[in-house]
Amino acid sequence: MLPDIKGTCPLVEDSFSRFPSQSNIYGLCKADEQELLATPLKGKVVYKATPFLNIYCDYEPGSKFNLESIAQSCLNLALQFTLFQLYHIEYVIGALWRSSETVFLLSGNDQCIHLYKENASLHQFEEQPVERLFPELQELPSNVLWLNVLSIEQNRRLIAFGCQNGSVGLSLVNQKGPEILQNWRVKHDSPICTVLLFPSKQQHQSTDTKSSQRESFHLLVTSAIEMAVVYRDVEKYGLSRQLCLAESGQCDAVLCALVADLDFDGQHELLLGTYGQDLLCYKFHQPMGAFEDKLQLLWRRSFKSPLLSLIYLDLDGDGLRELAVLTLKGLHILQHSQRTTADLVLHILSTLVSRLPISSKDPHTHTHTRVQKSR
Template identity: 75%
Template structure:
């Protein structure tokens, strides 16, 4: 449980095994699992970042760990970005009670064998001229041979622009730079951007998607070497866009010699405040012209977040949508919908099928998929209105039991084996759960 609620921009990964949820009342918590006396136990501690006043509200948070090496030493560089909106300004005595937004950039440039969040003391404090929204980082390809990359951060706001922050290696700090130098597709935006997503693809190209407050959705195909915009697409929805997510998939297609083969295509998931969630198919080829609606996603008032991952290890992605309705807020329940592509017999192309829905006791704000306990299998971390769900044991058991019931496995099959995991449910009670795995090892899938 948190001292105050968070929001849709309030959860990020500090490392592959650490989560950083932030609350609106200026508190940042580091959550991870530790092996204590041969038992995996959750540990949560508040991080005391400097230059965060007691009356600050954290609007968004993002983090990226960067590793650099030299001939003499190995340096771990960690950059933590907290986007702050202060209820009382401390930059000017004349501003009175006027609210002033700031961007705090926390970096650690000291060499060391292990990084500790508590030791970060370097902070760059930047006053903003706009109300911030999403803070997003991306690995940008650089160098003559385009084999290296560096991290840049993008911040959207209510001024209908996106700000770019890039590291100045010689000065050991981040600086604001014109966004058009690296991201020309993010100029002349139709409205305030609420969500941004960038996906690098083959041949040094990228797909950039954004969703706006006025319902506009933008998609661009960009050659990163220029950078040069190869193609732009735009479409208009009827309500504010909550999430845009680009994701790949393998599709069967028939070649001229009647032999079928797989081709990687890229799709765009779009969720909005009051409309049905949609997936735009094969956007690299068709842009935003091929729309596929998600059944029952319109039976809600808003989809605040979304996630696309392969949760059941079958090589195909599942689409997760938490749906929120007025009744959910009244009765304190919210559903998580799971969709999957399937191709009906005789159909020309596959469809999205609603597999199941799962109810939670609080509205869901953010989803992250990562290996929290370091056992080689990733977990689904869920940020809710009331706090962070530390495990999803019931959800995983429900999925695996459904899959196992469909497998025609003999009890004497030598490849079938049982693992016992110690998990902690939402009520903090330890449970020993036996799970029958599929014949192939699930841990090798991630």
């Protein structure tokens, strides 16, 4: 059961890298399994009559990541619009659906989503009609500021987008057609900053009173001036079940979001990074006597500049992930406490051992568990 009072952030700062100039919400990405790419906006602003989409194609999976060598090979695609968000996805192809290729989805101020796909015969990327692979991304209500896609079972996908006029769209699609199975739309009162689809396991009570777990999918939506909300079990209920995140509207606009298991209990936490320089952490819990669970604010941590992007990954290969927080003025790396993590591992091991059948426990054998602390 979660405590009633708000606790402290369980992560401690490992390092901070100062930038020579400001960054923006697109300035942080995962370059490899253990590497980050963080970019500031340095130097003078250069005006170009035509913007470009630059695609770097020479990197081979499995090889050592080398930014300098990759930068030497660049495909420039001229754009006739101002771009907002670039999203890439592995699209499953072939009659047996056993292979995939990377396609790029680029939203712009022309109220369209543009699809860029590799032409295998020419060995280069080119724009193709978006309706061929993504028919749900036609006739958009406004400029799309953020897009998110989640592949689910039975070759289906959920795709969500948030628009400049506050519109939120959600579609369930059979990728084999592709065929739109269902569309949902809802309207917020301000521009949408983030949409993020994520799964969770829920207890399901069957007719024979047996309890089982069912995977459901939720949609986190943040906007410029409103509280962040989560639409629950969207595959079943669409956008009809809304759950607000308390106090999320008190820290200025939410610019980034992340779903991750920070306390290793198997349940997700929701992280919100705000322009008001706060990192907010929420978790689902079910109050006593309540029929549905709620989202409780667990902790909040303040920074010295607005938060722009969040990534959770294992940077040093020790088995523990670090939280990378990109702010307007630099990159923060937050890590878990080694002592707290070791205690948690011992507790989990003790719990697992206690659940073993009595016959499998040998009273004459003693198992000693040792947790070696690194760093």
